Amino acid sequence: MEEKELNKVYNPKDVEGRIYETWQKKGYFRAEVNKSKKPFTIVMPPPNITGRLHMGHAMDDTMQDIIIRFKRMQGYNTLWVPGTDHASIATEVKICEQLQKEGVNKDEITREEFLKRAWAWKEEYGENIVSQIKKLGSSCDWSKQRFTMDEGCTKAVREFFVRLYEKGFIYKGEKLINWCPKCRTSISDSEVNFEEKDGNFWYIKYKIENSDEYLIVATTRPETMFGDAALAVNPNDGRYKKFIGKNVVVPVVGRLIPVVADDYVDIEVGTGVLKITPAHDPNDFEVGLRHDLPILNVMNDDATMNENTGEYEGLDRYVARKKLVKNLENNGYLVKIKDIKHNVGTCYRCSSVVEPRISNQWFVRMKDLAQPAIECVKNGTTSFIPERFSKIYYHWLENIKDWCISRQLWWGHRIPAWYCDDCGHMNVSREDVKKCEKCSSENLCQEEDTLDTWFSSGLWPFSVLGWPEKTPEFEYFYPTDVLVTGYDIIFFWVVKMVFSSLAMTKREPFKNVLIHGLVRDSQGRKMSKSLGNGVDPLEVIEKYGADALRFSLIMGNSPGNDLRFFNEKVEFCRNFANKIWNAARFVHMNTDGKNVNGELPENMCVTDKWILSRFNKTAKEVNDCLEKFELGVAAQKLYDFIWDEFCDWYIEFSKISGDKNVLLWTIKNILALLHPFMPFITEEIWQSFPHEGETLMLCKYPKCDENLIDKNAEESVKILVSVIKSVRNMRREKNVPHSKKIALYVETDNLGYEDILSKNSDAVVKLAGLKNLSISHKFDVPQSTTIINDFVKIYVPIDDIVNRADETIRLQKERENTLTQLEQVENRLKDDKFISRAPQKIIDGARENAETLRRKLEKIEQSIEDLK
């Protein structure tokens, strides 16, 4: 890139692709182990290979890129590892859909054929999202890109599984799990969403054996009756005490089951009698265990009724329900039907109603693994930002249940267990087993089930660095510094990474967890496919540019809070980019070919000193905010400084006076300070100025230089600005257009004020639209309007517009306002408690303020006097 003329309007499309390619080609994103430098590591949450970039990713990746660019410019050896997730259920669903389109059913092809398709799918679409992430400007080390099912990750998964198994944390057993009949797999508790749906209570009579008496049970799922193992009542329920121990007849089915007493039964709910179906309800399962009840499964994988349901076998659960209710009604067992609303568990992937079901699955015993994960945050090894999310994290871990990790899917990490056909022994091993370790038989078959996706993504922060090998990368870059993710994924993912990491590496996976909210639509609704309200980040980039999108997702947003997405906001961020672009054009016009090198001169005028002071203060604030991950505030500070102080004031001043080296110095440092937020435009402009080094992204991040903080200069410019603003204000009040040049008399007995105003009179004349500026300690200007600001008294003679009566009224109003303010301050200063307890700094401030107001009041009163 060479120096060249800049267009009048910034066009991101001409810039972004070209710059990104250069960055990548030059290898600026690459990180190598270098023990002489301090590492800073972020591992990107891997997007699903089924995914398309959405606003959530855009925000997540922008946050990470800002942090990583900041740290890179600070001199850290920064590594940002990207990658993708195989997303077992989501991808399997896609493959099945693809098959269906060809008229093929999943059971009609072999596992091998299926996997071949899945890999082909991954190859074809898996990189889509990667190219989209690049469009954002993300500076990840693409040479270290990983995939949760690549060789290394697979090795890590096996190592993790076997180690947990050997320590007894993994077991296989018949337990009640959530079953999705559509995906035909088990899913974990956190993968179930509860949705409120309309339903019914069916009140059904269960006759007591050899008696005319009966108990009435209210149920929402009558079809599970076939699996009833008992009725249960509360032992303290007087109504039913006499039935405890007796048998009842299951209607229609005719089977005898006992009435048991159990505290779980709530006397208040329903009829106070509960049917116990251990194979199809988690609570019933527990009750069943306590009373040693038989477990009778009544459904198939696809939620049709099974062989235990007689004539109902083969019917879908809802068809069977209808038929059964009819049957109950016809035979006089149905007492009544009540409409209710209740929460029904649904699959987080396909939204089908989940069937709780007894099943033989693999589990991780969580309790002992959870404890260190709790400790890790409690003792501050890992911190949540904002802190409040640690509460959610604790609550979840403290109430943790065993984790069902087996899935009846093909796409994923197949569980490394081999069953011996001869002796039945189960071989669990890191390597594929060819021979039974017990009987040496070679008749082995591997477990059909695969592992939950989160089982492998839980290892992500360390598996991507080479674990279980002790690679140099793992030794150097691990633990990572910060994880950036949304609050919706704390249970799914964050907790799993923490406990897995602690168990395997003995270290925390990351030092900080920066949590952000959801990106919502302009009405505050969640962006979703079904609502069709999603905004495509790529379209936004196309229209406004990546920098504008990035800035709009960050500015003014605080950690952990949701963000509403408005095109208008992107628009004003685009305008901001354009503002900088034009400021740069101005600098070029004033520096090109003029022997300006951007080195700060020895002697500077007050406005130069002022902008340097303001810049350094801003740099300090921005650095502080970034260290604390307060990206939204940092962006806001940059916006305010660049637009208000640099563009609106400094550039205007610089048209009159000031060293062009300071102008160039300031804009170049502004570009550096802004670079992590808006990487493309800052790089493009920086390249257009004379520069050292190849790229802005590897320049030193500006820090606050205390030597350039200049309190006097700031105070002086405050006076200039105040006078200029007073005049502009008066123009508006009196309807004097800027084109009408006016004479100005500034009265002050402060030599400092006089000095600063006379030295910068050109600036005041230009910016306030004056004919001339006179400064003295005393003026007598008849037929003039008088402005009294915090510093000086100003006379503006304008014959045709001054009206004595109006002037008096205006000044009296002014007097009232000032008086009220003065009273407030004086009251405070009269308060002994304030004087004795407030810090000296505040008291001094108040005194100074009172003095200023008093002087102002004096001047106003005198002016009123003069008008008489």
Place this chain on the structure above:
RNA sequence: GGGAGCAUAGCUCAGUUGGUUAGAGCACUUGCCCUACAAGCAAGGGGUCACAGGUUCGAGUCCUGUUGUUCCCACCA
């Protein structure tokens, strides 16, 4: 049932460990092409910081309660 967030200008949101007169963008009003920028410049109007108490010299900020609202967890008798 348990927990958390939010409530600030017409709208969307900032507001650092409590500190003088509470900010921004958009929208609105008025005037401007002043040779970087009309995707702009200048100026202005608009707020009982949800309500009620409390702590404090001082509360948008801390504490308690109330109301409204959103979300998370638990839960399909």
